[in-house]
Amino acid sequence: MIDSQLRTSGVNEDFVLERMGTVPREDFVPAASRGVAYNDRSIPLDNGRRLAAPLFYAMALAEARPQRDDSVLVVDAGSGYLVELVKPLVSSVDAIAPEDAVAKSRKRKTYSLILVDGAIEQVPPELARRLDENGRIVTGIAKDSVTRLAIGRWSTEDVALLPLAEIGIPRLAEFDKPKAWSF
Numbered sequence: 001m002i003d004s005q006l007r008t009s010g011v012n013e014d015f016v017l018e019r020m021g022t023v024p025r026e027d028f029v030p031a032a033s034r035g036v037a038y039n040d041r042s043i044p045l046d047n048g049r050r051l052a053a054p055l056f057y058a059m060a061l062a063e064a065r066p067q068r069d070d071s072v073l074v075v076d077a078g079s080g081y082l083v084e085l086v087k088p089l090v091s092s093v094d095a096i097a098p099e100d101a102v103a104k105s106r107k108r109k110t111y112s113l114i115l116v117d118g119a120i121e122q123v124p125p126e127l128a129r130r131l132d133e134n135g136r137i138v139t140g141i142a143k144d145s146v147t148r149l150a151i152g153r154w155s156t157e158d159v160a161l162l163p164l165a166e167i168g169i170p171r172l173a174e175f176d177k178p179k180a181w182s183f
Contacts, residue, residue, distance in 0.1 A: 001025075001038045001054050011058040019085045020058055025051070028081040042170050047078040050170035052117070056140070056149070057085060063151050063164060064113055064138040066090045073111040073130055075101045075118070075139075077172065082117045098174040101127045111135060119147040120175030123159045131159060140169030147171065 002017055011017070026037040029051055033043045042050040060082070066072065070090040074083045075098055083095045090113070101116075102124045112135045114127065119140030131137055137152040141161055147169040152161040 005040050005053075005055055006058045009055055009059075011055070011062055013062045015089065016058050016061045019061065019089070020054065023081070023084050025054065025081065028079040028084070042168065045078050049077040049079075049118075049172075051077070051079045051081060052140075052170055053168060056167055056169050057082060059149050059165065059167065060115060060138045061085060063149065064115060064136070066113060070113045071111045072113045072115060075114070075116040075127070075172075077117040077170065079117070082115055086115065098172045102174045113138070116140065116172070118172035118175075119169040120172055121177045122175055123152065123161065124175065125158075128154075128159045137161075140167075140171075142169075142171050 002021055006020060026034040029037050029043045030046050040053050042052050044050055066086055066089040068091060072086055072090045072093045074093060074095045076083060076095040083093055087093050104126055110130055110132045112132045114131055114137040116139035119142040121142050133154055137159060139150055140147050141150045141163060146166060148163040149165045149167050150161040150163045152159045
């Protein structure tokens with residue numbers, strides 16, 4: 001995985017390669033999928049979601065550049081893999097399910113880094129409010145059936161996302177924009 005998928009795709013950061021080589025992906029997939037845990041494809045999970053391909057996690061970590069003093073919120077698709085990858089690199093990690101990330105909440109804890117384990121169409125206000133003023137978010141974004149890795153920060157009124165690389169990322173339907181007709 002490291003030599004045939006990550007390095008050949010330009011992921012060469014030592015901390016990323018160390019974490020990807022240390023955390024066994026087979027521990028985060030259903031037993032029937034352990035033999036294909038390192039394939040360059042997403043893997044179905046028992047909860048109906050998918051564990052993204054290894055390249056997504058490596059690129060997301062490289063772009064996030066987690067720091068020792070970061071407080072991190074992971075929007076976890078249900079595998080726990082991204083949480084385990086980032087945990088020893090930062091001061092604290094909280095994880096929530098996608099449905100909790102879009103739910104209205106009075107909870108006001110904010111984070112210096114938000115990692116979303118999937119592709120989203122929008123950053124809902126409920127999630128944006130959890131990002132520190134100088135914080136950053138790394139996620140997949142989905143537009144017209146194309147998914148890209150993106151990094152974002154607060155703009156004047158909202159979180160602005162900058163698409164970085166087209167890559168296959170499982171979509172999180174909870175973050176879909178309402179369907180509407182337009183010209």
